[in-house]
Amino acid sequence: MSALERTIIVTGGAGFIGSHVVRRLVNNYPHYHIVNVDALTYAGNLANVADVADAPNYSFVRADITDLEGIRAVFAVHQVDAVIHLAAESHVDRSIDDPLIFVKTNLLGTATMLQVAKESWGPHPQGKLFYHVSTDEVFGSLGELGFFTESTAYDPRSPYSASKAGSDHLVRAWGHTFGLPVVISNCSNNYGPNQFPEKLLPLFINNIKHLKPLPVYGKGVNVRDWLYVEDHARAIDDVLHKGKPGETYNIGGHNEYRNIDLIRLLCKLMDAKLGRPEGTSENLITYVTDRAGHDLRYAIDASKIRNELGWEPSLHFEEGLARTIDWYLENEAWLEGVTSGDYQAYYDKMYGK
């Protein structure tokens, strides 16, 4: 690789959002070297990036972000210009079941990445960037009205969101104390290909396919703002290239759905796609005990990223949803592969099904 090239580490690049970021950067920036650093835990899957695996500007390193020496070794081999840090434990239900791994990965892992970047880049480095990809859940839960802005006070309420809030604070602390050039984005719920089927949409698509119950938490009235994952990857690209160090950007779809309305829409689309009588999927809806501490509503004011960086969601939701369903139905081997292992044991434990 020539000295002109920019080397970018993407942590968690074999995961859901990370794989879309890796693909976008590898394909759109042939003069960048994209180094995917992933521990390949249960939700990391190299199949997610198989199409770019042989690209000349792509490398994969299996490493755990909590392993200081392992991460130092990555920085020793590559002249890193930027880090896009996506590696994280991300499932709220798992964080309720087993919080400590969230504290370890999301807090210690982020601190390790920051510390090695600082060691490697020295004080107040020029032309470097540590970009932390975070979540809107750090802001807590909204009532029926209002939106999260970049100045909304943090109020995380689950072990997952608290660990992400803490990691945002660590990033800002390394920026403030050590002059590390940092930027953060906080995004709403993503959907699309490659999402591990423990999250609402891929879980329900898979269950509908197999005519299994659809466990709706509580009354299904919680609201989420859905964004197609490729739109998020494009936002990350924009923040990487145009974002100002020290700033935070909220990213969202301006596309709020109550869970039950989204699930009914999914059921309708899937009945049609699978050629089943209307109502077949809706009959699978089963109301189950609510998630502990379940946040009622997330909604994002994404005007800053729109006004300052020119980013907007592009894909209409129903089209994105149809595309997503098609992907899971067409990629049977992927779905069978990821549901045959750890996920299945977890799901059985949670729901006894």
Ligand SMILES: Cc1cn([C@H]2C[C@H](O)[C@@H](COP(=O)(O)OP(=O)(O)O[C@H]3O[C@H](CO)[C@@H](O)[C@H](O)[C@H]3O)O2)c(=O)[nH]c1=O
């Ligand atoms: C898995 C599952 C979820 N739900 C509900 C809980 C939520 O209100 C909604 C979406 O749940 P999840 O897919 O787990 O996503 P949620 O808790 O909103 O968090 C997601 O979105 C966040 C961004 O808002 C990300 O930071 C998280 O990593 C990501 O997991 O559906 C059900 O009713 N039944 C289910 O089986």
